[in-house]
Amino acid sequence: MEIILAKSAGFCFGVSNAVKLVNELTEKEKSGIYTYGPIIHNDQVVEQLREKGVESIDNIDDAIPGRHIVIRAHGVAPQIYEDIKNKGLILNDATCPYVKKIHNLVNKKCTEGYDIIIVGDKNHPEVIGISGWCENKSSVVDSIADVDKLDIKNDKICVVSQTTLSRKKWEEIVEYIEKKYGNVVKYDTICSATSKRQDEVDEISKIVDMMIIIGGKHSSNTQKLYEISKRNCPLTYKVETSGDLPPVDIKKIKKIGISAGASTPEWVIEEVIKKMSDLNNKQRVDMNEQETEMN
Ligand code: F3S
Incomplete structure (x- = not known):
């Protein structure tokens, strides 16, 4: 065989950086470190980190002020940065640079008057984070049926993808969006x-x-x-x-x-x-x- x-x-590069950052913090701090959501989707690693004093929280209100908090590679919406600041936590940002690039892109396009369509899973933290940078002018689609439900009046439309989307799905959905709305500005933001x-x-x-x-x-x-x-x-x-x-x-x-x-x-x-x-x-x-x- x-x-x-x-x-x-x-x-991947982004996850590796995030895990390294948390591990370095555990050496410095010993305990009282938060991650905003599990640092990676792996129960074994999360459990090992818990034993080293790393706690995953989903709500900033649950944190004790003055402690470190790590934002994982998926990134977050701007409101979470605000919440972290207001709570008096020490920010450690492990947002993957490729995800950060999408945040900056959609934010710029919104400012220029575009409506944003994100192709991806609307419940995924990365997509929730990206939506947060679009000043509420975004829609998320994961299928042709989702595109059918869209009712965008703006003739300036910008399409981006979740970094982990399959290229086949991206091509299918973008083609359908173009058929429905004509010319759109599209950025294939699938991570290499x-x-x-x-x-x-x-x-x-x-x-x-x-x-x-x-x-x-x-x-x-x-x-x-x-x-x-x-x-x-x-x-x-x-x-x-x-x-x-x-x-x-x-x-x-x-x-x-x-x-x-x-x-x-x-x-x-x-x-x-x-x-x-x-x-x-x-x-x-x-x-x-x-x-x-x-x-
Ligand atoms: Fe990983 Fe960043 Fe790509 S987290 S999958 S290197 S977008």
Whole structure:
């Protein structure tokens, strides 16, 4: 059995920065550190941090003034910065620079008189944060049906995407928006780390018998990887840890592909690889070798 691990599996740049920032704070402060929402969508990491005195809160009112608070990579609306200041908390901003760029972009476009359409999940913290920078002149769409429901009168429309959106969905929805509203200003703000990860999963899932996608239950980018993989490889499984791996009939499987969402720590990936490897005397290759083989 051969295991193909995607090169892009695991922490992206933004998540890695956010986790590093919290870890550095725990060394300095020992306790009394807040994160505004779980720092990443991974229960194991959040639990480890809790043991080091890091508490996740969803409401700034629950915080004790004078303590540190970390804004995660997803970013937040301007009102949250205000709330943090008014509460007397010490701000540590781990908003991913790519997300910050979208905040600045939509804010500028609003000032120029545009209505903003965000293509993404309206309940996702990143999208809620982006909406906050649009002075209430934004709509969120996640499907063609959502676009049908829009009733924008403004002839200046700007479209942006959630960073973890699949490119296929972006293209479909933008095409439909253009059909409905004519010329719109569009910015594909899908993060390159996301598209690279999705492209790799698309590529690997076409050549393996089974695919394992590792990531948190609430991680939207993990869910998207799962959906992409499932289209090519019916035997695709989404797991949070090695403990969730399904029983596998090794005799029927020659190649297994593995990838992981942006919030998955390396040690969780290694545990899954080890468990799969233990099932058989496998041969593990990385994507570099695989590419050479495929060429
Ligand atoms: Fe940032 Fe892209 Fe990660 S937007 S948080 S580097 S998925």
